[in-house]
Amino acid sequence: MNPETPTTDGLQFTPSPVWPDWFRSAQQDAWNEYLATPAPTRKDETWRYANIKALDLSAFRNAPPIASEGKLINASTGLEAIAAKLVFGNNALVHSQTDGLPAGVVVQPLDVAARENEALFRQYFLSQPVELGSHKYALLHKALLSGGVLVHVPANVEVALPIELYHWVEGANSSVFPHTLIVLGDNAKVTVVDHFKSADGAPAFACGINDFHLGRGAKLDYVAIQDWSADTLAFHINSTVCDRDSSSTALVANLGGRHIRGESFSKLAGEGSRSVMLSINPLDGERQVDQRTLQDHAAPNATSDLLYRNSLDDKSQAIFSGLIRVEPGSKQTDAYQKVENLVLSEDAVAHSMPGLQILNDDVRCTHGATSGGISQDELFYMQARGIRPDLGRRLVVAGFFHSLLERLDNETLRARVAALVNERLGVKVAD
Amino acid sequence: MRGLHQEFLIYLLMSLVIKNLTANIGDQQILKGVNLEVPKGEVHAIMGKNGSGKSTLAKIMAGHPDYTVTGGEVLMDGENLFDMEEPDERARAGLFLAFQYPMEIPGVTIANFIRAAVQARLPEGEELEATDYYANLYAKMDALKIPRAFTSRSVNEGFSGGEKKRCEILQMAMLEPKYAVLDETDSGLDIDALKIVSDGVNALRSPDRGFLVITHYQRLLNYIVPDKVHVMVDGRIVMTGDKDLALELEARGYDWVTEGELATA
Numbered sequence: 001m002n003p004e005t006p007t008t009d010g011l012q013f014t015p016s017p018v019w020p021d022w023f024r025s026a027q028q029d030a031w032n033e034y035l036a037t038p039a040p041t042r043k044d045e046t047w048r049y050a051n052i053k054a055l056d057l058s059a060f061r062n063a064p065p066i067a068s069e070g071k072l073i074n075a076s077t078g079l080e081a082i083a084a085k086l087v088f089g090n091n092a093l094v095h096s097q098t099d100g101l102p103a104g105v106v107v108q109p110l111d112v113a114a115r116e117n118e119a120l121f122r123q124y125f126l127s128q129p130v131e132l133g134s135h136k137y138a139l140l141h142k143a144l145l146s147g148g149v150l151v152h153v154p155a156n157v158e159v160a161l162p163i164e165l166y167h168w169v170e171g172a173n174s175s176v177f178p179h180t181l182i183v184l185g186d187n188a189k190v191t192v193v194d195h196f197k198s199a200d201g202a203p204a205f206a207c208g209i210n211d212f213h214l215g216r217g218a219k220l221d222y223v224a225i226q227d228w229s230a231d232t233l234a235f236h237i238n239s240t241v242c243d244r245d246s247s248s249t250a251l252v253a254n255l256g257g258r259h260i261r262g263e264s265f266s267k268l269a270g271e272g273s274r275s276v277m278l279s280i281n282p283l284d285g286e287r288q289v290d291q292r293t294l295q296d297h298a299a300p301n302a303t304s305d306l307l308y309r310n311s312l313d314d315k316s317q318a319i320f321s322g323l324i325r326v327e328p329g330s331k332q333t334d335a336y337q338k339v340e341n342l343v344l345s346e347d348a349v350a351h352s353m354p355g356l357q358i359l360n361d362d363v364r365c366t367h368g369a370t371s372g373g374i375s376q377d378e379l380f381y382m383q384a385r386g387i388r389p390d391l392g393r394r395l396v397v398a399g400f401f402h403s404l405l406e407r408l409d410n411e412t413l414r415a416r417v418a419a420l421v422n423e424r425l426g427v428k429v430a431d
Numbered sequence: 432m433r434g435l436h437q438e439f440l441i442y443l444l445m446s447l448v449i450k451n452l453t454a455n456i457g458d459q460q461i462l463k464g465v466n467l468e469v470p471k472g473e474v475h476a477i478m479g480k481n482g483s484g485k486s487t488l489a490k491i492m493a494g495h496p497d498y499t500v501t502g503g504e505v506l507m508d509g510e511n512l513f514d515m516e517e518p519d520e521r522a523r524a525g526l527f528l529a530f531q532y533p534m535e536i537p538g539v540t541i542a543n544f545i546r547a548a549v550q551a552r553l554p555e556g557e558e559l560e561a562t563d564y565y566a567n568l569y570a571k572m573d574a575l576k577i578p579r580a581f582t583s584r585s586v587n588e589g590f591s592g593g594e595k596k597r598c599e600i601l602q603m604a605m606l607e608p609k610y611a612v613l614d615e616t617d618s619g620l621d622i623d624a625l626k627i628v629s630d631g632v633n634a635l636r637s638p639d640r641g642f643l644v645i646t647h648y649q650r651l652l653n654y655i656v657p658d659k660v661h662v663m664v665d666g667r668i669v670m671t672g673d674k675d676l677a678l679e680l681e682a683r684g685y686d687w688v689t690e691g692e693l694a695t696a
Contacts (some may be wrong), residue, residue, distance in 0.1 A: 161571040376496060381534035384493045385602060386522035395547060399538025403585065428550070 010061045011175060014373070016146040017177075018111035020118075025058035026311075031143035037136040046133030049319050049351045050290050054233060054259040060205040062144070062238050063090035063174035072199055076166040078225075079185045079193070079416055083161040091147035091176055098252035102157055105190075110179060122150060122157050124183050124213050128239035132263035132292040137235045141207045148179030151192055155185030157217065162191040162413060169206060169228070170199035178208035184218035184246070191410055193220040196236075198229035198256070206234040206334070216270065218332065221249050221410055225420060227256040230285070237263045242302070244270030249277040251408060253417055255424045262291040268302035277306040280350035280401045281314035282424055283348070293322040297330040297363075306337040307403050311397045321353040326366060328359045337367040342400050343395065344373065398427045444509045447610045447641050448469045452503035453666075454491050461487045463666035464503070469610065472601045476652055478677060479663035482683050484529060485645045486628030488663075489614040493528040494518035507610060523552055525609030529599040529616050535587040540626040541598065542568065542582040545605050552606070575631050592619030593627075600631040611635070612643045617651035638677045649681035662688050 011378070013031040015024045040047040066072065066089030071097045076087045079294055084107045087095035092111045101107060106117065114121045130138040146417070149165055157223030167178035180194055198204060214220055220240075228234055234257050240248050254260050266275035281289045295304035310318040320339040339349040374396050382392035401421045408414040436679045447469040454462040461484050469475045479485045491498045492505055492512060505512040507526060516522045522528075536544065545568065572579060575597050587595050595618055603611055617625055631695065632642070632655050634647040644655055651662070652674065661668045662685070670676070670688055680688070 002625060007655050096546070107448075158671060349531050373535075380493075380495055380518055381530065382536070383518035384522055384528050384530070385606065386551045388519050388548050388551060389517065391551070392519075395539050395544070396536060399536055399585065400536065403538035429545075 006099075010058055011140070012062055013143055016111075017281060018146055020114055020379040022350060025113050027145070030139045030407040034047055034136060034143055035137060039163060040133060046321070046391065048321065050261075051259065051288055051317070054288060057205060060173045060175045063169065063176055064171060066090045066094060066168070066263035067171050068170065069094050070197060072166075072168045072170070076195070077196075078164055078195060079162055081412075082164050083159050083160050084163045085166070086149055086431070087168070088147045088164040088169055088178065090174055093147065094387065095106055095334070100161060102159060104154045104157055106150060106152040107163055108150055110150055110181065111146070113150035113181075117150065120183060121150065122366070124211060125181055125208065126211060128241065128265065128267070130210065130237055130263070132237075132265060132294060134235055134237050134261060134263055137207050138237055140210060141179070141209050141237075144175070145177045147177065149181065151180070151182045151190065153184050153188035153190045156186070156187045158189040159191070162193050162410070164193045164195065166195045166197065167208070168197050168199050168203040169232070172254040173204065174202070175205040175207070177183045178200065178206065180210045180380070182210070182212045182220060182222070184214045184220060184329065185258070188215060188216040189219040191413065192223075193413065194222075194224040196224065196226045196228055196234070196256075198227070198232060198418065201229045201231065202215045203231040204229060204233075206232060207237050208239045210236075210238040212238070212240040212248060212250070214240070214242045214248055214254065214273070215289070216244045216246060216401045218243070218246040219386040220247070220410070221413070222251070222418060223408070223413060224250075224252045225417065226254045226260065226353070227420075229256060230258055230287070231260050232257045235261045239265045239267070240275055241267045241269050242273035242275050244260055244299070245272040246270065247274040249276040249278070249408065250278070251405075251417070253298065254279065254281045256362075258287060259384065260289045262289065262423065264291070264293045265296065266294070266304055267296045267298060268304055269298050271299045272301045272431060273299065274303040277304070278404060279308040280319060280404055281308070281310040282397065282401065283310060283318060284313040286318075288317040292319070293320075293337075295322070295335055297323045297324070297326040297333045297335060297357040299368065300329065300331040300333070302330065304336070307343070307404060307407070308338070308339045310350060311342040311344060311398060311400060312350055313344040315345070317349045321355070322367070323355040323357060323367055325357045326363050326410060327362060331362040333365065335363065335365045339369045341369070341371040342373070342397060343371055344397070394425045394427050398422055398425050443506065445574060446506075446508070447463040447643070448506040448601070450503050450506070452491070452505065452590075453490070453501045454487065454489070454498045455483060456503055456669075457540055458512055460501070461666055463496070464490065464661075465666070465668055467661060467668055469641040469643055470611070471641045472641040473658040476657040476660045476677065476678055477643065477663050477668075478649070478660060480648070481647065483663045484666040485663045488613050489528055489612045489645055491611060492526065495570065519551070524605075527603050527608035527611040529596075529603060529611065531618060533587045533599055535585070535596045537585050537588055539586050540583050541586055544586045545567070545602055548602065548606060559658065568605065568651050571601055574603070574634065575601050576627055577601060593621065593624030596620055596624065596628050599632070600628055604631065604635060608640065609643045610643070614645045615647060616644070617646055619649060623656060625651065649677040652677045666687055676682040
């Protein structure tokens, strides 16, 4: 196929000159495979209940260069004290600040990484299979990737302050392909925050992938603050591989977007490893979040702990389908999986499908889903203090998310996410 | 005549007046014509057996949606509470209910909860000043021996019975109501907690504030000494007396009241 051939999608394969030849050729292969791969249907187990119509890509186009670079850089302010910050606008790096990093730590755009850290890149980039349904979109991501970041923390190095990454999309029907590849050496520690933001309220398409690889005893704290425009279709595909005694805590806060498909795969590859998977989804209007997860226990004595919370107002929809898979030989597994829906409207819909697949008998697993509304007595209590019912409801919803945020170790980060949740819900709080 | 009329008006505007109040839960009548007046500056106690309707009276005044008022009215300084449909309107108008079983609100800190309640009383567009608010909050927490770390704890979550009741009194102190109804505030309290809570209530006694203290036991009234004691039986106030009535009830039991009622009937 001719690389310049337009497709019905509106997205075109235009290999970016930033990449080395070997990767561009891999992108061509990915593009061909993308075109040859059938689109998902609801008959596929991984797309049960999904709104397939929402996945129509025909309106979207390759993003033009960013127009308001300065404005976006100025708006890329989150935490006060950080070790590094990279800002991408429509896939291109527009700002890089890495002077706070300890020696040996690499935070660089992926195209630079593909040249300067080729071995690492080849070993870890998209090294995990995409099994939770979006294989086709992972191919599209690979084919059209031009931005993205490598965070590499060598063995025994701790990055005390967080690294912040901003991924902006600008312009009507622009498409972006954010990628965050985190590779931690043995006993390395880092906190990474991904911000996904729209420069305007225009419709947009985002197809992002994260690959996290934790060496022995490594510790990763990761937060994604997804705040795309209310008219954005987004895929966010995550894989985390934990080696022996490593520990990952990842939170995805879906504050924006029109239709979000999230896939999260945690592989407990080493004995004693731990993965905490968290997500908060305040949904209203006609927003939809469709999340699929897999906790894969491939080693003994490992822990995985998933907690997802959705609040559903108006005509919003949340789909959750999760699986805990305990492989033979993974003795003394601790695995938890819970999704909780706070239903605020009769027109909202939640489909929750927790699941277990246990191939040995020495395990402790719990999984479950709950759905409920705000209790009348809780609301009466607040009203009896003079709080208007509308604010009372919003306080309860904010509290529902805040109590999950207590799982984050980093207090500054927790406060920052809590503030964004309050802002999203229109709740003013004490400073 | 004019003098008497004026006096009545002043009395009406300075009292919580419950007139012929009847109320149901579902088809069941719980209140069967309650009459009661609490002038500002006074503390009145309502005593009665479990199921006599005293907690129902508290919830109905606050506007709990489970109950239906079928007759009568409650005037707060002349203003009919039932003209205010929502519980939050009544609270902002100056009514406070200290709950027998305070609700837990996960993830909402005490500081933010009380701040939202205080803010709700300000005119639109006016922002509560954070420094003043915290100074006020801390002073009142200290008085109630509530550790400052509680400000960042979720409302009532994981609190002991005593901590919950102290937080109810803290909220009352912060919201400065015209009339406070304390529903079984002594339940679940040990003697130390009872003393702290009572001290907190006594500190709020003022010529501008009336209290209605609902309790099952006389014990609380040793610490919060009432001006009047009313006895509720089967949805009605059947006897009213001074503080000594509470002692008499403690000694002779509630059946004595109903027997007396039968005897006079």
